[in-house]
Amino acid sequence: MKKQPVTIYTVAHEANVSMATVSRVVNGNTNVKPETRDKVLEVIKRLNYRPNAVARGLASKKTTTVGVVIPQITDGYFAELAAGIDDVAAIYKYDMILTSLDTVEQQPVQVIQSMLAKQVDGIIFMGHDLSDDLKKEFDNSAIPVLVSGSVVDDDSLPSVRIDYRQATKDSVNFLAQHGHQKIGLLVGYDQTPINAQNRIPAYQEALEAQGLVFDPANVFVGHDNYQESYQLAQQILDQGITALFVSDDLMAAGVLNALTDLGKKVPDDFEIIAGNGTATAQLTRPMLTTISQPMYDLGAVSMRLLTKMMTEGAGEDEELNVVMNHELVERQTTRADQ
């Protein structure tokens, strides 16, 4: 079925109206006589006309497409966020160009430049690190950008997230209450703002508030990797640590399984709290006690906010930082009694 494309002109011609009128009915403009509208609609249906979004984008300077940057598409935490974004995007008729940061071939800057070249109407950045190059790209672009599910260095960018400092403190306090003297911290990377400026300082503060000593040697880095975290378990044990807060569920599963394989009893010998509350937390045995984040909602709210910024051109300078609630969900890697 070879088809020479049916354009707005074809429809206009067939319906004996002008392109402008067709455009009006397609875009729901009210200034069209009902009879005319019906006639046009009929022709559109008969010819199976579909507006070309590219042409529309060029003419209107809006693409109804948003760029979504994700650290890793297979990461359960960000996948949940993306699900929220995708759902809300669908509601508002936006499509999303999704790109992962961990591709071999592309630098983050290229990823963004490509999105910008495609004239996306906005960008949701899920990522832990914002290089100066990237920041410059964002600044130079006229479109809204927001950070979702993380925090980046400066607060120039609006964000939707939980309070990572408080979540860390809640966890450490909970563990300290159980009498642990050496409480460890396992994060993905220790230089990213979410950790360097939030979780690690909060960990230290909480420790000290509890009268415990902060020792940098008790902070471990697992690169958000299951295997690596699994390997780390022995070291953590060697350090004399008996309780651990882990920023990510997958890493937590790694040390939990390693501990079990090493003959340790969790939570009797060792307690663990994981920081995300993804589906993974319920897969392990024992199930992971977690700080549970409203991941889907974080994504949904992000996209909702972005649509607002895109349509109302809001936000240039008004600081938009939505901080959602987290909660500590006790499962089986912490002791029930105090």
Added chain:
Amino acid sequence: MKKQPVTIYTVAHEANVSMATVSRVVNGNTNVKPETRDKVLEVIKRLNYRPNAVARGLASKKTTTVGVVIPQITDGYFAELAAGIDDVAAIYKYDMILTSLDTVEQQPVQVIQSMLAKQVDGIIFMGHDLSDDLKKEFDNSAIPVLVSGSVVDDDSLPSVRIDYRQATKDSVNFLAQHGHQKIGLLVGYDQTPINAQNRIPAYQEALEAQGLVFDPANVFVGHDNYQESYQLAQQILDQGITALFVSDDLMAAGVLNALTDLGKKVPDDFEIIAGNGTATAQLTRPMLTTISQPMYDLGAVSMRLLTKMMTEGAGEDEELNVVMNHELVERQTTRADQ
């Protein structure tokens, strides 16, 4: 920093050449005198010119964007496929519009129509079901479409996948070898082609080849859902089943954990083989024995093949069905000895 956009015309003017020449250097056309090229390049850099991909798309009728349809973005199996797709797409400078099928708001047909409206150059469909409406959309479109990580009803669409029938037989045979009389099957949905026409018939054939009886009551449906599969465990037990092949790792984890919670010993009392081999398989205790699929590669090959179809306009009628190898990886939900 308000900016009136710098276009190809701005550059041409500033460099004292024509738009055509600028276009040539931007597109790497060799027919440009080196000095001219350098001059243009200098201006491009100085003005920070970035080609507008939308305008380019309209003029060239190529968007270097592909549509990727995924059943659920949080599904580990498809996420792995998507990772492969994304990586290869980056290599070939394609962006991907990713849409999940499980959004509340959108019908599959709308998802596709939106992609088509955006003039994607090709579509990778990861999904188990192809309605007639969808098929019609694909047929009417001039772009290549391929199915990845699944099979759909008719074979009109090229696909990249493993041999699901053989994988099922391998699993059933393995289990039968261990002397089980009642081997069950747990799939996501029993009406999708991948199950209705592949796994279920293969299950039956393998059973009968082993002299065992096929009983439809031993085929369970878990909707690719962990909780639902967890609940199903008791029923499966009640059926007198002692070994199970599960199409998806997450569902397998569900029955495995339920069985453990019910006091059953896996693999001593019950054996399980899961069908995907995602990261989840190694998270559970005991770890899941799986049919392992080269998920990343399936995605990568899909995208590679699609680029070929997009550039060479290949594939209209030549049947392209890439079938990759799977293997049975023994972990801990099956017995080591025979």
Added chain:
DNA sequence: GTGAAAGCGCTAACAT
């Protein structure tokens, strides 16, 4: 309420 016409920023013949 409807039409005419001028772009949107670029590519792609076709000239030269």
Added chain:
DNA sequence: ATGTTAGCGCTTTCAC
């Protein structure tokens, strides 16, 4: 090797 000139399919004033 470079410039000219049409479009690509649509939106959007501005008239009528």
